[in-house]
Amino acid sequence: MDIKSDLHLHTTFSDGEFTPRETVRRAEALGIRQIAVTDHDTIAGVGEALAAGEEHGVSVVPGIEVTLRFVREYFVGSLHLLVYFSDELLSSREFTGELGSIVSRGRGTGLVRARVERINEEFGPGGREPLLSSPLTVESITSMAPNVSRRHFARVLTTEHGLTPGQVTMLIGNSSPAYLPRGSTWSC
Numbered sequence: 001m002d003i004k005s006d007l008h009l010h011t012t013f014s015d016g017e018f019t020p021r022e023t024v025r026r027a028e029a030l031g032i033r034q035i036a037v038t039d040h041d042t043i044a045g046v047g048e049a050l051a052a053g054e055e056h057g058v059s060v061v062p063g064i065e066v067t068l069r070f071v072r073e074y075f076v077g078s079l080h081l082l083v084y085f086s087d088e089l090l091s092s093r094e095f096t097g098e099l100g101s102i103v104s105r106g107r108g109t110g111l112v113r114a115r116v117e118r119i120n121e122e123f124g125p126g127g128r129e130p131l132l133s134s135p136l137t138v139e140s141i142t143s144m145a146p147n148v149s150r151r152h153f154a155r156v157l158t159t160e161h162g163l164t165p166g167q168v169t170m171l172i173g174n175s176s177p178a179y180l181p182r183g184s185t186w187s188c
Contacts, residue, residue, distance in 0.1 A: 003031070004032065004033050004034065005033065005036075006032055006035050007035070007036040007084070009035050010065075011023050012145065013039045014040035014042060014145075014149055015152075019045070020037055020046070020048040020052060021048055023052075024052035024053050024056050024058050024060065025052065025056060028056040033059060035049075035053075035058060035060055036062070036084060037063060038065045040065050040067060041064065042064065043063075046060075046062045046090060062086070062089070064082075064083050064103070066083055067080055067081075068080075109142060113138050114180055115153070115172075115180050116136050116137065118178040118179075118180055119132075119136050119153075120132070123178060128177075131167060131171065136161070153172050154172065157171060
């Protein structure tokens with residue numbers, strides 16, 4: 001199979017397995033000529049990916065996967081919107097500032113704190129359904145990455161709290177009583 005492009009890749013700056021540089025190297029090794037780095041709600045890894053692309057002959061399209069949250073009386077959900085832009089915009093303080101302002105409304109330490117509090121209320125030692133032997137901490141989650149995702153919660157819950165994958169899903173899955181969606185809230 002001859003894959004020419006993959007325009008939806010995540011790195012360790014969100015919930016990917018590889019750094020931006022490793023992602024580019026792997027694309028080159030597979031013969032992929034063009035990729036887009038579209039981490040969830042951050043462009044922090046795009047610069048590294050662009051530099052690696054230059055070194056390895058892989059065209060890198062800057063991008064981001066913006067999470068939009070919809071809150072209705074009858075529905076709460078999110079939409080992931082892929083946004084691509086020229087690499088010249090990375091040097092525009094106006095562009096990066098506005099983009100940062102948009103994505104920070106739905107992510108960041110505030111959301112991590114709210115999620116940790118909700119998990120402890122439901123599943124902490126004194127919670128409604130105690131499953132954790134010690135409280136989950138914000139620091140244990142935020143130390144994992146600059147842009148925390150549920151994947152980072154899962155890692156902490158398995159490595160530090162010894163939970164099984166099924167238990168982790170019960171704590172952080174969409175149907176968990178502790179689930180809090182991320183994403184900038186939009187009304188339309």
